[in-house]
Amino acid sequence: xxxxxxxxxxxxxxxxxxxxxPARAGARAFLSAATDHAGAWRAAAFTLEGAPRFExxxxxxxxxAALSPDGESAVVFARRPGRFALVLDPAxxxxxxxxxxxxxxxxxxxxxxxxxxxxxxxxEMDAAGEGLVGVYAAKGGFARIGEFPTGGADPHDIRLAAxxxxxxVANGGIRSDPRVPRxxxxxxxxxxxxVLLDAARGAVLARLRLPEEEGDLSLRHLALGAGGEVVVAxxxxxxxxxxxxxxxxxxxxxxxxxxxxxxxxxxxxxYTGSAAASLDGAMVAVTSPRGGRxxxxxxxxxxxxxxxxxxxxxxxxxxxSGFVVTSGLGGAALVQADGTQRDLEAAWLLRxxxxxxxxxx
Amino acid sequence: MPxxxxxxxxxxxxxxxxxxxxxxxxxxxxxxxxxxxxxxxxHRAFAAAAQRFEQATAALDAGPDAxxxxxxxxxxxxxxxxxxxxxxxxxxxxxxxxxxxxxAFFPDPRNVIGREMADLLRSDDPAALSxxxxxxxxxxxxxxxxxxxxxxxxxxxxxxxxxxxARRRLLAAIGRNVGxxxxxxxxxxxxxxxxxxxxxxxxxxxxxxxxxxxxxxxLKSLHGGLExxxxxxxxxxxxxxxxxxxxxxxxxxxSGQSLAMVQAELAxxxxxxxxxxxxxxxxxxxxxxxxxxxxxxxxxxxxxxxAPSLEVAVTQPQGRAAVEDLLRALxxxxxxxxxxxxxxxxxxxxxxxxxGD
Numbered sequence: 001x002x003x004x005x006x007x008x009x010x011x012x013x014x015x016x017x018x019x020x021x022p023a024r025a026g027a028r029a030f031l032s033a034a035t036d037h038a039g040a041w042r043a044a045a046f047t048l049e050g051a052p053r054f055e056x057x058x059x060x061x062x063x064x065a066a067l068s069p070d071g072e073s074a075v076v077f078a079r080r081p082g083r084f085a086l087v088l089d090p091a092x093x094x095x096x097x098x099x100x101x102x103x104x105x106x107x108x109x110x111x112x113x114x115x116x117x118x119x120x121x122x123x124e125m126d127a128a129g130e131g132l133v134g135v136y137a138a139k140g141g142f143a144r145i146g147e148f149p150t151g152g153a154d155p156h157d158i159r160l161a162a163x164x165x166x167x168x169v170a171n172g173g174i175r176s177d178p179r180v181p182r183x184x185x186x187x188x189x190x191x192x193x194x195v196l197l198d199a200a201r202g203a204v205l206a207r208l209r210l211p212e213e214e215g216d217l218s219l220r221h222l223a224l225g226a227g228g229e230v231v232v233a234x235x236x237x238x239x240x241x242x243x244x245x246x247x248x249x250x251x252x253x254x255x256x257x258x259x260x261x262x263x264x265x266x267x268x269x270x271y272t273g274s275a276a277a278s279l280d281g282a283m284v285a286v287t288s289p290r291g292g293r294x295x296x297x298x299x300x301x302x303x304x305x306x307x308x309x310x311x312x313x314x315x316x317x318x319x320x321s322g323f324v325v326t327s328g329l330g331g332a333a334l335v336q337a338d339g340t341q342r343d344l345e346a347a348w349l350l351r352x353x354x355x356x357x358x359x360x361x
Numbered sequence: 362m363p364x365x366x367x368x369x370x371x372x373x374x375x376x377x378x379x380x381x382x383x384x385x386x387x388x389x390x391x392x393x394x395x396x397x398x399x400x401x402x403x404h405r406a407f408a409a410a411a412q413r414f415e416q417a418t419a420a421l422d423a424g425p426d427a428x429x430x431x432x433x434x435x436x437x438x439x440x441x442x443x444x445x446x447x448x449x450x451x452x453x454x455x456x457x458x459x460x461x462x463x464x465a466f467f468p469d470p471r472n473v474i475g476r477e478m479a480d481l482l483r484s485d486d487p488a489a490l491s492x493x494x495x496x497x498x499x500x501x502x503x504x505x506x507x508x509x510x511x512x513x514x515x516x517x518x519x520x521x522x523x524x525x526x527a528r529r530r531l532l533a534a535i536g537r538n539v540g541x542x543x544x545x546x547x548x549x550x551x552x553x554x555x556x557x558x559x560x561x562x563x564x565x566x567x568x569x570x571x572x573x574x575x576x577x578x579x580l581k582s583l584h585g586g587l588e589x590x591x592x593x594x595x596x597x598x599x600x601x602x603x604x605x606x607x608x609x610x611x612x613x614x615x616s617g618q619s620l621a622m623v624q625a626e627l628a629x630x631x632x633x634x635x636x637x638x639x640x641x642x643x644x645x646x647x648x649x650x651x652x653x654x655x656x657x658x659x660x661x662x663x664x665x666x667x668a669p670s671l672e673v674a675v676t677q678p679q680g681r682a683a684v685e686d687l688l689r690a691l692x693x694x695x696x697x698x699x700x701x702x703x704x705x706x707x708x709x710x711x712x713x714x715x716x717g718d
Contacts, residue, residue, distance in 0.1 A: 312711025
């Protein structure tokens, strides 16, 4: 454990801190992992007006989160290689349960619920770095009831497909060893893929890869458009002098990268970190914290509609008027479909450093 | 009399606020410390070593014999180790004219270096080896890795063979190129108007607006250097398992200098930390300062346990454990920089861009 200064047991025993004048539960809110300037990790939620809803200490750095279809449970996952997932009440942030991974299994930072909310799926890795989907009984105390392989190393984002019966999983393909956290091995031999798995049995329904000349791309984050298409946010791990596309679109028949103007692509600086679909699923926003920029695409065509700028902006989630984007330097912005943006004016938002992902509650 | 000047100073500083100005001055001081105690001495050392390498390769080209070949090998090692002292400063002078890539085209998974060298050796065209044409030509064949192949590779004996003239000429061209890049880098930091250290402090219309911008670049260089060291110089030969260990993916397996280069770079990064950032941490961050110092010490002792070489260590369980310890220590240092040092110094360096997922 690092950074928080709060022993793990104590952190988990602490109740959620309901902030001054908490926002009314039921108002639209957003959940993200975050830290303060002292480096204490927490899960934090705020409203569209920037008002804090709750904060809950985390034992270590968090990453992505998933919301049950009935909105009754949110699960915050540890950053890979992760040793915890916290189930919390999304209205008040009360900790309901801590999920500890199985022996020789590590969380990879993302998860997704089944359509009926009875099952939670989490991307995990084994000691050799190979990818698995851990299956948990959401209505049965989140007991681990099974697992199936993802057919690749470094599984990352996971989404329930439009049919409600299969799962999209991005195998980032960068080898790592959970016992040597964060060291990426064999960066020149990335084997990234996007797989569609049968959610009931884990059978591989489709395994999609980019062409060999795009072999330096790691497919990592996913957003689902209204037509069931998947938009994939990618990282380029090849030489810096090469320019590679950074966003792809996929359906069960194939995956292909999306062309963008050179200037737009350069602005994304070889790295996109998060993706989210708009409420109607017609658009997808993709962020690049490294470039301090983001783009909004038509989910159906992949056409770039607009761009926006936010230093270290990464977390992104849909709002009624477009998207909310959070910054690792503190603060958040509201971005509309045409790219116009304004900062969410709230001092509290500026005092938190917002981590990679944002979930609309 | 504290009359007009004090009043003027107060008026000038008023819009910024005393606190911001103090912070800005502390940042300027940190940049000046880094330049004086780290950047300049390291560039002087590299320029001198690069020049000795240029002379040694020229001497070998003029009168090939075993002694001169050995002297060129020694000079290559010194230049390669000195380069570790400056390679992480990948902005400004190192970025200009692709100097960084021209000095060390690494990693090179597609064997660009081998193909470009083969082309140059096959054509053996004096025009292509003229300093101007060579510097503007193929990037992979211009630098230290290409020279290492000629001096230490499987065909190194051919340097002295009767048909080895093309190899000696190419080596001498690399020597001239490395020598002149070394001088150009040093000039940019010392002779240019303004010298690059002044640019880092920020100026109107400059690349950096204020000292904070310059200090951010130095912090990113430190973090980026640790990442490159871990992922490209150390983790590459390690592979994901013993079975997947790949000694020839180490940066300098032909000369056997990979580990020495790792240690030299680690020492340079620790020096950048000590000169620029450690003195800036406020007293309340004393524990953090100790953690970073311990992190560098742990990395150093892990590197010292790697034996007999990085290439051999990755193929043995015990050796792999030491290499993994080094990676862990480097990972801890990177985390400390992004998650705690940047906020403690109030520098706008985000953890999403520095250490995303």
